[in-house]
Each structure stands twice: as C-alpha cells, then as structure tokens.
Amino acid sequence: EAEVAQSPRYKITEKSQAVAFWCDPISGHATLYWYRQILGQGPELLVQFQDESVVDDSQLPKDRFSAERLKGVDSTLKIQPAELGDSAMYLCASSSPTSGGPGSNEQFFGPGTRLTVL
Amino acid sequence: QQPVQSPQAVILREGEDAVINCSSSKALYSVHWYRQKHGEAPVFLMILLKGGEQKGHDKISASFNEKKQQSSLYLTASQLSYSGTYFCGTAYNFNKFYFGSGTKLNVKP
Numbered sequence: 648e649a650e651v652a653q654s655p656r657y658k659i660t661e662k663s664q665a666v667a668f669w670c671d672p673i674s675g676h677a678t679l680y681w682y683r684q685i686l687g688q689g690p691e692l693l694v695q696f697q698d699e700s701v702v703d704d705s706q707l708p709k710d711r712f713s714a715e716r717l718k719g720v721d722s723t724l725k726i727q728p729a730e731l732g733d734s735a736m737y738l739c740a741s742s743s744p745t746s747g748g749p750g751s752n753e754q755f756f757g758p759g760t761r762l763t764v765l
Numbered sequence: 766q767q768p769v770q771s772p773q774a775v776i777l778r779e780g781e782d783a784v785i786n787c788s789s790s791k792a793l794y795s796v797h798w799y800r801q802k803h804g805e806a807p808v809f810l811m812i813l814l815k816g817g818e819q820k821g822h823d824k825i826s827a828s829f830n831e832k833k834q835q836s837s838l839y840l841t842a843s844q845l846s847y848s849g850t851y852f853c854g855t856a857y858n859f860n861k862f863y864f865g866s867g868t869k870l871n872v873k874p
Contacts (some may be wrong), residue, residue, distance in 0.1 A: 682864075686772060689864035690766070690807065702794050741796065751795055751814055751856075756806035 649673040659763045668760045672721070672741030678702075680723050680754060681714055682738040684690045690738055696722065703717035706765050718743035736761050766791060768855045770865035776873050777869030777872045785868045788835040795835040796829050797854035800847075801867075807852060810838075840870070848872045 652671040662668050672679050677698050682690035693712065694704040698719035709713065711730070716722040726733055736759045742752040768789045777785050787796060795814045799807040811822055813829035815838060821827075824841040840847055850867040857863075 687867075689866050691864070692862055695862075721773075727811075751812065753812060754797070754799075755809070755811045758806055 648705075651739055651741055651755050653737075653757035653760055656758060657761045657763075659765065660729050661765050662731055663728040665725065666729050666762065668724045668737050668739075668762075669737030670705075670722045670757060672739070673743075673755055676741035676743045677744065677753070678721050678752070679716055680742075681722070684736040684738055686741070693724070695749075696760045704745070705728055706759040719736070724760075731764050734762055734764045766861070767863045768853055768865040770851075770853055770868050772868060773794045773866075774869040775818050775871070777870065779845060779872055779874055781845060783870060785840075785851050785853075785870075786835060786839040787837070787855070787865055788833070788853050789857075791834065791844065791857050792832055793829075793831065793836075794856045794858055796827075797856075797862075798827055798836075798838050799852045799854065799864075800849045802849040810851075811858065841869075843872045845872050845874065 654669050669725055670698050679696040681693045682689040683693055693707045694714045695702045698718045712726055714724045738759045739757045740754040742754045768787050769784045778785055796811040797812050800810055801807040811827055821858045827838045848871055850869045852866045852867050855863055
C-alpha cells in the first residue's frame, strides 16, 4: 500500500541551528500539506502545495520557516534558526484532488518528524 | 477559525456508545474526521461534504448539520481499538483547513 514517507523520524537540535525535514507524498498526489502538531493539540496547517505552487502559507512563520516543492513531487520544510518553541511533531500529508478542491479530499499522513529543540 | 470539539476526553467501557461534537463559528464547506493513536499519524475516518449528510464506517458514523455549522461523530458498541484522539477538520472554502483540538477517547475492558 502506498504511503507518505518522511525523514528523519526524530531530530534533536540546539537553539539557533538550522533543520530540514523531507517528505515524499504518495505517487500521483498533487496536493501536499505540512502540519505542525504540538503535544496535546490538533495539527496546525503550515503550508499547502498544489503541484509546485504554494496555495496557502498564511500560518507559516516566514521569518524562520521556508518550504519548497520544486518539481511538484517531494518537499522540504526548513527552519532557520530553530527556537525552543518549535519543538513539535511535523507532519506531512498528501491528497489527490478530484473535484471541489483539497477541502473535499482525504488526506494521507506520513509518520512525522519529532523535533526537539534544546 | 479552529473548530471547537467536545468533550475534551471520554472514558468508556467496551460496548458503550459515545458522541463527539465539532462546531464552527463560520459556514462550513466540509468536515473531516480523523483518529490518531499515541505516537502515530492521524488516520482518515470520513469526510462529510453536504449539509445533512450522514456517513458510516463499520460502527462509526457521522452527521453534518450545515445549518447549525456542526458535525457529530457517533461510536457505537465501542471496541478497545477505538481508543485514541479524534480530530475533526473543517474546511471553510477549498483551501482553508483547520483541525480541532481533539477528543481523547479511552475504551476500557
């Protein structure tokens, strides 16, 4: 069964360092999402791609976070510099839009990257 | 714009029923339901796209009241495997999507 791949699974870094997370969506899925999930809370959408274009990044802290999906397939989320408050699970999800836009479609989540900032 | 879920936590015995509610202050385009087990990624349960739509999956079903801007998830004859945190996700248009804060469900033998 096709799955969303993410790496690394765990990352420990020190404050002010740069970190990067990678996501490979299910083959053929045009829509890709990055979420941040703080322990005990629901996932918060950071950025949404449709192919290689950003559809929504209104919740992305752009002073330190960046995301790209250059060829419309895999994606990288970067944080530079990392802060203590960035400690969280970073989830990637993908969906295959049929009609009605991404709000209409099941999202398939990867296993996530657990980030700890010391 | 984040939907509000209630209750925050539920403890059940196997075989009991539960209802989880999700409400919004804005008109909804769709409602999603996901379950997340500890340390794992959320797993899709169902999407409701039309006002008044009801869907079912095994003994888990959901309704969507567009007028009241709310959805309810019904778990019937709960099993141990139902334990986890349930999230509703709401879309206000094609591209704006928000998860609720979750309802933690613990089913005991």
